[in-house]
Amino acid sequence: MTLLRAENLTVAFGGTKVVDGIGFAVPRGGTLGIVGESGSGKSMTSLAVMGLLPSGATRSGSIDFDGTELTRLPERQMRAIRGDRIAMVFQDPLSSLNPYYTVGTQIAEAYRSHRSGVSRKAARTAAIEAMERVHIRDAGRRVDDYPHQFSGGMRQRVMIAMALSTEPELIIADEPTTALDVTVQAQILDLLAEVRRDTGAALILITHDLAVVSEVADELIVMRHGAVVESGPAEQIFSDPRHEYTRALLDAVPRIDDSIGELRTTGGTP
Ligand SMILES: Nc1ncnc2c1ncn2[C@@H]1O[C@H](COP(=O)(O)OP(=O)(O)OP(=O)(O)O)[C@@H](O)[C@H]1O
Numbered sequence: 646m647t648l649l650r651a652e653n654l655t656v657a658f659g660g661t662k663v664v665d666g667i668g669f670a671v672p673r674g675g676t677l678g679i680v681g682e683s684g685s686g687k688s689m690t691s692l693a694v695m696g697l698l699p700s701g702a703t704r705s706g707s708i709d710f711d712g713t714e715l716t717r718l719p720e721r722q723m724r725a726i727r728g729d730r731i732a733m734v735f736q737d738p739l740s741s742l743n744p745y746y747t748v749g750t751q752i753a754e755a756y757r758s759h760r761s762g763v764s765r766k767a768a769r770t771a772a773i774e775a776m777e778r779v780h781i782r783d784a785g786r787r788v789d790d791y792p793h794q795f796s797g798g799m800r801q802r803v804m805i806a807m808a809l810s811t812e813p814e815l816i817i818a819d820e821p822t823t824a825l826d827v828t829v830q831a832q833i834l835d836l837l838a839e840v841r842r843d844t845g846a847a848l849i850l851i852t853h854d855l856a857v858v859s860e861v862a863d864e865l866i867v868m869r870h871g872a873v874v875e876s877g878p879a880e881q882i883f884s885d886p887r888h889e890y891t892r893a894l895l896d897a898v899p900r901i902d903d904s905i906g907e908l909r910t911t912g913g914t915p
Pocket residue numbers: 658663681682683684685686687688689690699701853
């Protein structure tokens with residue numbers, strides 16, 4: 646069953662269309678990969694879904710989320726969906742975390758904002774559990790640490806813990822591993838795959854790196870200049886890319902089998 650379906654989605658800055666009439670669907674519990682070169686419109690697509698486009702951008706077309714048309718939803722209701730049913734994980738966790746509060750406080754606040762009448766103490770316990778769930782060691786102590794005391798990979802785990810605190814049905818991860826080194830990338834991808842398995846949340850994984858999506862995506866759309874040039878089951882696109890541009894992206898990862906092998910063998914050992 647489809648959880649999210651975008652049809653004829655367009656994002657424009659004045660007369661310039663940066664997303665140009667694209668369509669895609671995310672099945673409940675499934676993973677959609679969005680790949681494409683820098684500037685192809687991947688982030689604008691995800692921000693359009695979240696209703697978080699920068700000022701000056703306009704959105705048209707249809708975004709159906711579980712029977713609700715998001716493009717016609719008043720901001721108040723959209724905010725409720727954002728804080729509750731759809732969560733986002735960004736490339737740079739440091740810019741999404743407040744440097745002046747401990748990670749525990751920030752996870753606890755995300756948790757409390759989703760549930761009325763939860764005490765601070767209970768939220769702190771939930772924050773520690775959330776940190777354990779994303780395999781942060783010694784969570785009971787680290788809950789009182791500040792963002793800068795964590796490595797990039799650990800900060801991304803904190804962000805995933807925060808995203809999970811609202812028990813979302815959809816997680817949108819925009820280049821979640823780009824800032825990380827290869828070994829840590831593989832660990833975060835493993836974690837996202839595990840989270841999806843355990844929680845049943847659907848995932849939209851955005852990346853310019855085909856090796857990354859090949860690990861986790863069921864379905865794939867390939868974007869270029871705001872348009873979808875190729876879409877279908879990920880395996881099919883990898884084994885038999887139809888579009889020249891997709892082939893070029895694949896060629897840009899010349900030893901793709903090697904790099905997948907590398908990701909697999911280094912994965913799972915945080
Ligand atoms: N505020 C803005 N005003 C005008 N154009 C913008 C603005 N923000 C982004 N764009 C343009 O929109 C297009 C799509 O940008 P987008 O950020 O979606 O690309 P992307 O595929 O996410 O790239 P990357 O891989 O680098 O993150 C780009 O050509 C970009 O220059």
